Amino acid sequence: MTTPDPEHQPSTPDPVSRDRVYRSPMGILGGVALLAIVFWLGVDALVRGESRTQWLALAAMILIVPLASAFTLRPAVYANEERLRIRNPLRVVVVPWGQVASLRSGYSNEVVAQSGTKYQLWAIPVSLRARKKAAQHADRTAAEKNTAGRGGGGGRGLRGSRGAADANGPTRAETDKIMDDLRELLENHGDAESAQGEVSVRWAYEVMGPAVAGAVLLLILLAVA
Incomplete structure (x- = not known):
């Protein structure tokens, strides 16, 4: 029985770097407060309302809850050494660093792909x-x-x-610091072989489906009034 030569052992791929996750604390706080109000009013209508009121409350909740969650709790930006993954309210966009032309900060923060397409970073709002x-x-x-x-x-x-x-006061807005971090990742890894690929876009059907169902049900209930 021969002992394998360590120098000829197959090399294992380097693990993918861990994601840096960026979200909006104020967006999350606002979403929790909004959902709490929706559930409070909706459950109250379901418990105390009459038959038609209960159906209207149920349809409204099916419509509002997915959309409220999508625009407040859902947005996030995940960044590692290979790509930028943008989870916006209604779609998820994955952009390898090799496909990023620039990161812009104006009245909104956005990533510009090499094709010229712009993707807004909902999770990193400009203040x-x-x-x-x-x-x-x-x-x-x-x-x-x-x-x-x-x-x-x-x-x-x-x-x-x-x-x-004032020594500990802010010298840069927090979201501008985050954009600086993303630009550093782009500068350091934009040319890396592992950071190449195509941009992919996936629509958030898990959000759109329930919202459409709620809207259709609400329209039917209003039409038969």
């Missing part, structure tokens, strides 16, 4: 208020540094009082 707050903090920090440089000890005293209070 103009957060951007303004970060810009103001950066301006204050720069002004205090200039004051400290010109004023000597007096400048240091000013920095020690007011400047210290």
